[in-house]
Amino acid sequence: MTQFENQTAIVTGGAQGIGRAVADRLAKGGARVALWDRDRALAEKAAAEIGGDAFACEVDVSDWASVEAAMKATLDATGRADILVNSAGVAGSNGPLAEYPVEEFRQITEINLLGTFHVNRAVVPAMTAQGYGRIVNIASVAGKEGNPNASAYSASKAGVIGLTKSLGKELADRDIAVNCVTPAAARTRIFDQMKQEHIDYMLSKIPRGRFLELDEAAAMIVWLCTRENSFTTASVFDLSGGRATY
Template sequence: MDDRTLAPLPDFSPWPGRFAQRVVLVTGASGGLGSAAVERLRREGAVVVATDVVAPVGEPGDDGLSQGLDVTDPGQWSQVLEGILGRFGRLDGALFCHGLQGPETPVDQMPRDGWNRTLEINLTGCLHGLQAVLPVMREAGYGRIAMLASIAGREGNPNMAAYSVSKAGLIALGKTAAKENARHGISINCVAPSMFQTPLLAALSPERNAELLSRVPMGRVGDPTEFAALAAWLLSSEASYMTGQTLDLSGGRNSA
C-alpha cells in the first residue's frame, strides 16, 4: 500500500496526574509494548514496578522498582508482591505484557517443547500473576488489570498454533477472573493487538508479515504508543464499568 494514503499518527499526550499515588506492576517491561506502557504510566504520575526476565533499566529518579521476574515461577511472583507491599503498601494496577512468539510451524509439526513453553509463559504465567495480585486487590477493594492477548487468540493464525491457543486461553482466563472479581472493585480486561512494531513481529518470517499486513485495513503496523494509550485507560480509575472484555487494537482487522 502507498504510504501516502495512510493517516498520520497523532500525538499521544499524557494526562498529568492521572495515576498520582497509584502503584502499577508491569511485566514484559523491556519489550516494545511493555516499555511504551511503562513510559506512559510514569509520565502520568504512576509509581511503576517494571519487571522482566532480566530486570529493566530504571529511569533516573524513578520512585518505582525494576526487578527480574520469571513469570513461570510462582515463587518469584510472591517475592515481587512482597517487595511491592513492603515498600509501597499497596498495588493498584497490573499490566501483564509478557509474551513469547512460539514455533512458527503447522500443527502436525509442532514441537512439544515449543508448545509447552509458549503456553507456560503466555498463559500459565498470567495465571500465576492473577493468583498473586488478586488477593491484594480484593483486600483493598480496588484494582485494574490489563492483559496482552492477540487477534490470533480470536481467530487462530495458521502456523502459529501455540501462540494462538495461548492467547485464546488468556482471553477466557480474563473473562473468568473478571466475573469472579467484578463485585470487588476490580476490573480485568484484555487487549488484542494485530501487528505492532515490536521485536515479536521481527521474529516472524517476511512472508508471514506481508500476509498479516494485507489483512489490516489501515495498511500499517501499529505503534507501541497506541497500545500504551489504551492500556493506560484500562489501568485508570476511569475504566470503572469495563470488565471481562477483549478490546481489539488491530487497525480495523476483523476476526475471520
C-alpha cells in the same frame, strides 16, 4: 497528569515493547511503576530512564515462585498494587501444528497463559484487600482468529481471553476491573522470533495497511487502568486496525 498519583503499577514485560510504552505513560501520570521482566539489566535501564521511583524486578512469569517473590518485593517497597498490565509474552517459531516442536509449544503456553495466571493470581489478593484494582492482560488478535502456522501462540492468547473473562466476572461485584486487549502485530523484538512470510501474512490481514504503533496501544491500555474505567470488566478491547470486528 496526576491521575495515578499514589498508585503502584506493575507492568510485566515492562522493559521493552508495549509494556515499556505503557510504563512510560503510567509514570507520567504519577504512578510508581514496578517493571517485572526476565531481562534484569534491560529492566533496570528502563526504570532509570522512566524515573519517578520506578524500579525493576527480575521475574520469570512461568515460574510461580519467581512471581511470588516479585510480588513480595513490590509490596515491601510500595505497600500497594493498584494496576497490573500483563505484557510479558513470546511468539515462538512458525510452523504447521503437525510438525510443531512439542517442547516449544509447552514453553509458549507456560509463558503466555500460565504466566498470565501466575501474575493475576499473585496480584488479586492485594487488590481485593485494598478494595480497588485495574488489570489489563495483553492477548492478541491471534487469540480471536487463529493464525496459521502459529498454533501455540494462537491457543495461548485465546486462553488469556478466556481467563480474563472468567476473572472479571469473579470480581465484578468489587471495584476491580479485569479486561484484555487484542492487538494486531506491533513492530517489536517479538518479530525476531517470526519468519518474514508470517510477518507479511499478518500485515496483509490488517485493513489499515500498517502495523500497530506502541503509543497507540499504550493509549488504550492506560485508559483501561484509570478510575474512569469503572463499569467495563471481563471485556476484550480490539486493537487490530480493523482486522477483527467482533
